[in-house]
Structure formats: C-alpha cells, structure tokens
Amino acid sequence: MLPSARKVEPFVGKLGHAISGELQAAQERLLQLRAQRQASRSEAEGQLVSLFAAETNGERPFPITTPITQLPPHLGWESAAVSRSLRRDNVQQSEVTYATAVSIETAVSHSPTLPKTIKLYPDVAIGLLRQELVAAGRLWLLLQVADVANCGWIEESRARELFTGKRGDLRFCGVRQLRNLLAQGDELFWARQNGRIWLRSTAKVAFALEIPQLKLRPVALPVAVLRQKIGTVRAHLYATFHSSRTQHDQAKKPISRETVKKLTEVNPRTQRRYERKAKVKRQAQFAIGPAATTDNLQARAWEQGQATFQFKDFNGQQGPQGKSYVAWQLPNSYVGPHAPQPKGRQKRINQTLTDLFMQGMTGNGQRLSVTRRFFDNGRLAAKSYLRNSEQDHYWRGRGNGRYQLWQVMESSNLS
DNA sequence: TGATTTCCACAGTGGTACCT
DNA sequence: AGGTACCACTGTGGAAATCA
Numbered sequence: 001m002l003p004s005a006r007k008v009e010p011f012v013g014k015l016g017h018a019i020s021g022e023l024q025a026a027q028e029r030l031l032q033l034r035a036q037r038q039a040s041r042s043e044a045e046g047q048l049v050s051l052f053a054a055e056t057n058g059e060r061p062f063p064i065t066t067p068i069t070q071l072p073p074h075l076g077w078e079s080a081a082v083s084r085s086l087r088r089d090n091v092q093q094s095e096v097t098y099a100t101a102v103s104i105e106t107a108v109s110h111s112p113t114l115p116k117t118i119k120l121y122p123d124v125a126i127g128l129l130r131q132e133l134v135a136a137g138r139l140w141l142l143l144q145v146a147d148v149a150n151c152g153w154i155e156e157s158r159a160r161e162l163f164t165g166k167r168g169d170l171r172f173c174g175v176r177q178l179r180n181l182l183a184q185g186d187e188l189f190w191a192r193q194n195g196r197i198w199l200r201s202t203a204k205v206a207f208a209l210e211i212p213q214l215k216l217r218p219v220a221l222p223v224a225v226l227r228q229k230i231g232t233v234r235a236h237l238y239a240t241f242h243s244s245r246t247q248h249d250q251a252k253k254p255i256s257r258e259t260v261k262k263l264t265e266v267n268p269r270t271q272r273r274y275e276r277k278a279k280v281k282r283q284a285q286f287a288i289g290p291a292a293t294t295d296n297l298q299a300r301a302w303e304q305g306q307a308t309f310q311f312k313d314f315n316g317q318q319g320p321q322g323k324s325y326v327a328w329q330l331p332n333s334y335v336g337p338h339a340p341q342p343k344g345r346q347k348r349i350n351q352t353l354t355d356l357f358m359q360g361m362t363g364n365g366q367r368l369s370v371t372r373r374f375f376d377n378g379r380l381a382a383k384s385y386l387r388n389s390e391q392d393h394y395w396r397g398r399g400n401g402r403y404q405l406w407q408v409m410e411s412s413n414l415s
Numbered sequence: 416t417g418a419t420t421t422c423c424a425c426a427g428t429g430g431t432a433c434c435t
Numbered sequence: 436a437g438g439t440a441c442c443a444c445t446g447t448g449g450a451a452a453t454c455a
Binding site for chain 1: 436437444445446447448449454455
Binding site for chain 2: 132135173174176177180230254256257258268272282284285286287328329330331332373391392
C-alpha cells in the first residue's frame with residue numbers, strides 16, 4: 001500500500017467542516033440539474049460514438065453504440081424511437097424495479113432504464129487509481145448509475161438488490177463485499193443515513209482524492225465495464241486518460257511513456273498492460289532526419305544513443321524511392337476506447353474545488369510543465385523553435401496506417 | 416530523448432468462507 | 436452484522452532481447 005493512500009484519512013475529517021452540510025449539497029445538486037438540462041441538448045447529439053469492437057477474449061463485450069446517458073429522466077423520453085431502443089436493450093427490466101426511485105421536481109412518469117454509460121472525469125479516474133480506491137470508487141460510480149432519478153441518494157436495500165442480487169442488473173459482488181465496500185468508502189464517496197446512501201458530489205470526491213482541478217474533458221465509460229473484474233476496471237480508468245486526449249483523429253499528438261507516467265503515476269510497464277486490456281490503440285511515430293550519410297548517422301547516434309536506425313523509403317514517401325534516411329522512434333500516440341463527453345459541469349466543479357482547497361489550505365497544486373515538442377505543421381513548429389531551440393521540434397509528415405512520420409527541426413545542441 | 420515482448424519473483428489485496 | 440483467516444489472483448517492476 002502506498003503511503004499516499006493513507007493520506008486520505010485526514011481529509012475525510014475536514015470534509016465535514018469544510019462544507020456547510022446538506023444545504024449546500026442540495027443547492028449544488030440543483031445547480032447540477034440546471035446545468036445538465038442546459039447541456040442535455042448538445043449531449044444528445046454527440047452521444048453515439050463508436051467504441052472499438054470488443055474482442056471475445058472471455059470478457060463481456062460492451063455495446064458498440066452508447067445510448068444517451070446522464071440525461072435527467074424528464075428529458076428526451078418523448079422520443080418514441082429512443083425509448084423503444086432503450087427498452088429493447090433491456091428487456092427484463094420492469095418499471096417495478098424503479099418505482100421507488102422516481103419523484104423529483106417534474107412529475108416523471110417513469111424512469112426508463114439504467115444508463116449504458118456514465119460520464120467520468122479522467123482526473124477522477126486517475127485519482128482513484130493513485131489513491132488505490134478503485135474498489136470503493138467503482139461502487140461510487142455504480143451508485144451514480146443506479147441513481148436514475150438523479151436525486152442524490154439510493155435506498156440501501158435497492159442497492160443490495162441491484163449489485164448483489166441474482167437478478168440484479170448491476171450485479172458485481174456479493175452481499176458481504178458490498179458491506180465492506182460501503183464501510184470502506186463511507187464519508188468519502190457517500191454518507192449513510194437511515195437506510196439511504198447519499199452520494200457525495202464529484203467535487204467533494206475529487207477534493208478527497210487530492211485533485212486540485214479537473215483538467216481533462218470527461219468521457220463515457222460503459223457501465224458494463226464497471227461490472228467486470230477489478231483489473232479491467234483499473235485498466236479502463238487508466239484508459240480514460242487517453243480517451244480524453246483523443247479529440248479528433250487529427251489531433252493524435254505523441255506522448256512519451258515517461259510523460260504519461262508523470263501525469264498519471266502509472267509506470268510504463270503497467271501502462272502497456274492496461275492499454276492491452278482496455279483496448280487503447282497505439283500508433284508508433286518515427287522522425288525522418290537527413291539522408292543517411294555516415295556523418296549524419298553518427299551525429300544523431302552521438303546525441304541519442306542507440307535510438308537511431310536507418311529508414312529505407314521503399315514507397316518514396318519522402319522523396320526518391322529506396323533512399324535511406326536517418327530515423328529514430330518518437331513517443332507513441334494513443335486513441336482511447338471511450339467516447340468524449342461534453343464538459344458540462346466541469347467549470348463549476350472546478351470552482352468548488354478551488355474553494356475547497358482554499359478552505360483546507362492544502363493547495364499544493366504542483367503543476368507539471370510539459371514543453372511541447374509536436375506540432376501539426378511546420379509553421380507552428382518554427383514559431384516555437386525560435387523561442388526554444390534547445391530541443392528538437394517535430395511536425396507532422398506523411399504516414400500510413402501503421403505509423404506516422406514526423407519531420408524534424410533539430411535542436412541546436414546538435415552540431 | 417523511441418518502442419515492444421516475455422519471463423520471473425514478490426507483495427498486497429479482493430473476495431469469500433467460516434466463525435461468533 | 437462483523438471479525439478473522441485464508442488463498443488465488445492481481446498488480447508490479449526489473450532485466451533482457453528485439454524491433455523499426
């Protein structure tokens with residue numbers, strides 16, 4: 001167990017005082033609802049995004065298309081098509097199961113089904129990994145899923161049915177383990193009061209996880225993933241980092257394993273394991289330098305150690321066919337398996353976070369400066385190069401499916 | 416100042432069984 | 436419900452060999 005995991009404890013104590021009780025919680029929730037309502041229109045549009053085809057290696061595949069999530073139940077269900085498709089997906093689920101959960105502000109006729117995905121902020125996901133709170137954190141996420149009515153609490157009995165019951169739609173553990181988890185995450189992820197589990201807000205949880213700000217945009221995590229083995233859950237939590245960074249297939253910026261490690265505290269060795277499990281796509285990148293003369297090769301080799309090799313241009317991508325160039329491998333770029341989500345309440349959560357950290361006086365938001373090395377075109381690269389010629393600058397060149405070639409503007413260290 | 420794989424060894428934990 | 440013990444499995448890092 002890492003020492004950092006233990007640090008969570010004192011925070012829990014502070015939490016109670018830092019926030020003025022249920023009032024603020026309630027208010028927050030109202031704001032959330034309002035914000036969601038506003039965001040919902042745009043959300044509904046960008047929802048259907050492909051996940052990589054799930055292979056059948058014994059793991060449950062998750063749905064290729066992700067139906068609408070996170071919508072307040074009183075929106076959108078007028079659409080017959082949507083409702084129908086949702087129902088079809090979930091035949092067994094009767095309204096009986098949810099009869100208890102429905103009733104906030106607007107008269108909701110019924111809440112249709114559990115969402116198929118959940119909005120997750122990668123910063124939070126990484127925080128869970130870092131603090132070794134994945135087991136309890138997963139329950140927190142599933143509780144959010146179960147809270148269809150978005151009222152902020154779940155009946156404990158219902159939770160037990162859903163999560164442990166034979167027919168439970170979100171079954172993922174036994175009764176016993178559920179108790180353990182509930183005890184484990186008490187006060188941090190939720191608070192229990194007369195038979196109800198009151199969910200803590202994202203902001204408060206982020207605070208407890210020592211996350212100063214949510215920087216990455218949220219992604220859609222399939223609920224099905226949350227019901228799989230803890231290792232798979234871990235892998236996906238990690239993968240949200242990459243999913244969040246891949247906006248369009250254009251902007252696949254390379255990032256080195258070392259940088260990923262700095263940002264996530266996941267070691268390269270583990271990164272690969274997670275990526276395999278969560279089906280993060282990787283693409284190798286190569287820099288193409290000058291023609292492969294002995295001098296050039298030596299100069300580069302001197303600078304980079306063993307990393308250089310000769311690239312033979314069979315296809316004539318760079319110039320005459322068959323010509324050789326000095327080449328070296330660059331950091332990979334990645335495409336995560338999760339659909340990006342609108343930022344939604346992110347700004348507001350960050351405001352709350354700032355407040356919380358101010359009150360707690362624990363603002364040790366050490367920022368990692370990562371200087372940029374990769375650019376979409378030569379103009380931008382040159383511009384940056386003028387400011388800092390200490391390091392190589394790369395800009396996007398040709399590429400085929402398997403890898404991407406980059407043009408290089410070599411650092412002035414290289415004589 | 417790249418990436419990948421495989422093999423090995425170890426510690427810690429998730430989840431359960433069996434108690435009271 | 437909760438305490439405790441137990442075990443298989445998971446997560447992890449190092450090293451070495453190799454690739455492009």
